[in-house]
Amino acid sequence: MGVMATYRRLLGNGPLSRLLLGEFISLVGDRMYLVALLVLIYRETHDATVLAVVGAVRLVPYLLLSLPAGVVADRFDRRYVLLISDIGRGICMLVLAALVVTGGSIVAIGATAFIAGSFTPFFHPAIRALIPSLVRDDSEYGPANSAWATLDSASMLVGPALAGIVIGLASVEVAFVLNAATFGLIAVILLSIPPARARRVASAPRASLDEPTTRSPRVRNVVNLPAVSGLLAQEAVTGIAFGALDLLAVILAIDVFREGEAATGYLTAAIGLGGVVGSVAAGVVILRLRLRPVVMVAVGTFSAALVVLGIAPSMTVAFIAIALVATGNLAMDIVRTTIFQYVVPDAYRGRFAGLVVTTGVGAEALGVLLVPIAAVAFGLPFVMNLLAVGALLATALALVLWGSAANRRSGDGVSIDAPSSA
Numbered sequence: 460m461g462v463m464a465t466y467r468r469l470l471g472n473g474p475l476s477r478l479l480l481g482e483f484i485s486l487v488g489d490r491m492y493l494v495a496l497l498v499l500i501y502r503e504t505h506d507a508t509v510l511a512v513v514g515a516v517r518l519v520p521y522l523l524l525s526l527p528a529g530v531v532a533d534r535f536d537r538r539y540v541l542l543i544s545d546i547g548r549g550i551c552m553l554v555l556a557a558l559v560v561t562g563g564s565i566v567a568i569g570a571t572a573f574i575a576g577s578f579t580p581f582f583h584p585a586i587r588a589l590i591p592s593l594v595r596d597d598s599e600y601g602p603a604n605s606a607w608a609t610l611d612s613a614s615m616l617v618g619p620a621l622a623g624i625v626i627g628l629a630s631v632e633v634a635f636v637l638n639a640a641t642f643g644l645i646a647v648i649l650l651s652i653p654p655a656r657a658r659r660v661a662s663a664p665r666a667s668l669d670e671p672t673t674r675s676p677r678v679r680n681v682v683n684l685p686a687v688s689g690l691l692a693q694e695a696v697t698g699i700a701f702g703a704l705d706l707l708a709v710i711l712a713i714d715v716f717r718e719g720e721a722a723t724g725y726l727t728a729a730i731g732l733g734g735v736v737g738s739v740a741a742g743v744v745i746l747r748l749r750l751r752p753v754v755m756v757a758v759g760t761f762s763a764a765l766v767v768l769g770i771a772p773s774m775t776v777a778f779i780a781i782a783l784v785a786t787g788n789l790a791m792d793i794v795r796t797t798i799f800q801y802v803v804p805d806a807y808r809g810r811f812a813g814l815v816v817t818t819g820v821g822a823e824a825l826g827v828l829l830v831p832i833a834a835v836a837f838g839l840p841f842v843m844n845l846l847a848v849g850a851l852l853a854t855a856l857a858l859v860l861w862g863s864a865a866n867r868r869s870g871d872g873v874s875i876d877a878p879s880s881a
Contacts, residue, residue: 465746468595469602474652475593479603481648482586483610485545488641490618494554495626496572503565513569515585517576519853521820524580529813532585533806537592537655540585542580542646549642551575554631555637560684583816588808591800592655598746604796605742608789612734683802687811689860690795694815695822696853697758700765700846701788702823704730704781706840707768710831715839716774729778733785741790745797751865754794758854761787762847769843791854798864 470476500513532540554571557563562592586607594603625634678684708726712718717724737757764783771777795815805809833842858865 464638465598465602466606469599469606472593472595472599473604475590475599477648478589478593478652479606479610480609481645483614485641485645486611486614487618487621488638490614491622491625491634492620492638494619495631496555498622498626499559499568499631500565503568513572516569516573518824520573520577520821521580524577525584525813525816525820526810527585527813527814528581529810531581532588532809532812534809535656537585537589537809538649538652540581540806541589542871543650544581544585544648545642545645547578548575549639549646551578552635552639552642556635559630559632559635567720571828580813580816584809587796587799587812587815588805589655590793592805593652594689595730595805597801600797600800601793602742604793604800605738605745606803608738608793608796609735612731612738612785612789614733615734616728623798624777660880665834678807681804682807682811683864685860686798686802686862686864687814690815692855692860693791693795693850693857694818694847696846697788698819698822699826699830700761700850701784702826704784706827706831707834708781710834710839711771711777712774716777718774722774725774726778726781729781730785732780734789736782738791739787739816740786741793745793749866750794750798750861754791754854754858754865757790757794758789758850759787761791762850765843765850769840798861801864801867802861 497513500509528540551571551574555568555575558568560569590603590607591600594600622634625637705727708730712722716722739755741757745835760783764780764787768777768780768784771780799811799815800808830842830846
């Protein structure tokens with residue numbers, strides 16, 4: 460089946476298409492909310508340190524709750540896990556708007572934002588497990604992952620731009636209310652798609668007549684744990700570099716090129732642009748090539764761009780380098796997600812997705828904390844070269860651990876029991 464035919468077929472999958480469209484609108488609202496929140500906090504405190512603390516505190520719920528959230532996603536209907544997460548965040552958005560209108564304290568605003576962030580870790584394992592359960596067969600794994608990554612990256616461009624318009628023409632509380640409305644929309648869509656409970660793995664055969672027939676197979680017998688270890692290794696190392704991009708954009712724009720604070724937005728936009736390019740490109744080639752060469756080209760692009768970023772002589776070169784880092788990162792992420800869906804059965808996808816999210820967030824937090832400090836101590840070129848080599852080594856290890864899973868092409872498998880596309 461050709462590339463265009465595969466994507467037309469994906470669009471014909473009603474439940475999946477509705478979910479992706481609704482979540483894209485919700486993601487745009489989330490990006491808009493984050494900008495509005497940071498603007499509000501800085502307006503109230505005029506303290507950059509407080510902004511940094513808010514940025515770090517936002518990651519705490521991910522680190523604490525992603526693993527239990529994954530277990531929840533495997534034990535309950537994933538639609539309802541997403542529904543509760545979205546409704547909880549929607550209510551928090553309305554509370555934030557009310558606090559702004561009534562002159563609530565910055566402590567109350569921060570606490571409400573933290574509560575909203577505590578619902579988010581339940582979203583990621585559930586959506587990662589729900590999307591593959593809605594595909595018709597594994598030929599839609601790659602395209603579905605590409606579509607989701609493309610929409611996620613596009614929201615990084617649309618959301619902040621929309622935030623600027625809404626805040627400029629109206630106010631931050633309007634941005635909060637609009638985000639709450641997007642959660643209401645996705646709640647309606649979630650109720651329109653088929654139930655999505657984790658499919659059980661077949662019971663292990665009895666060794667003797669005295670053993671019960673309902674004994675569940677051990678995880679190591681149904682999950683390719685070496686392949687998962689490879690996923691986590693690459694996620695961790697590349698996540699450190701990618702997590703530092705936002706702060707590197709600030710350092711380059713203000714301290715290196717001395718273009719001022721406004722130039723930070725210019726470099727940050729390259730992350731969203733590169734993500735869109737990477738996800739679209741990966742979505743095309745993943746149908747034509749096996750996963751191994753795709754990830755090798757992606758990590759090569761990622762690593763080479765890091766090296767160039769370390770010695771970039773101008774804003775233009777830095778913009779291109781950051782965009783290419785994001786391109787390679789998103790392409791690698793799509794390959795990892797597709798391999799994850801091959802090697803982890805549906806019954807365990809929620810909890811293992813929680814493990815992946817925890818690893819990724821932890822790596823990004825480490826990048827935020829260490830890369831800027833290391834760049835000052837040892838120089839940006841040295842740090843970028845080190846991260847580039849680390850990404851290449853982690854990918855080499857991952858390819859060994861993935862084994863035959865990396866030799867597959869999207870669509871090489873069998874049909875999957877999936878809901879009707881009606």
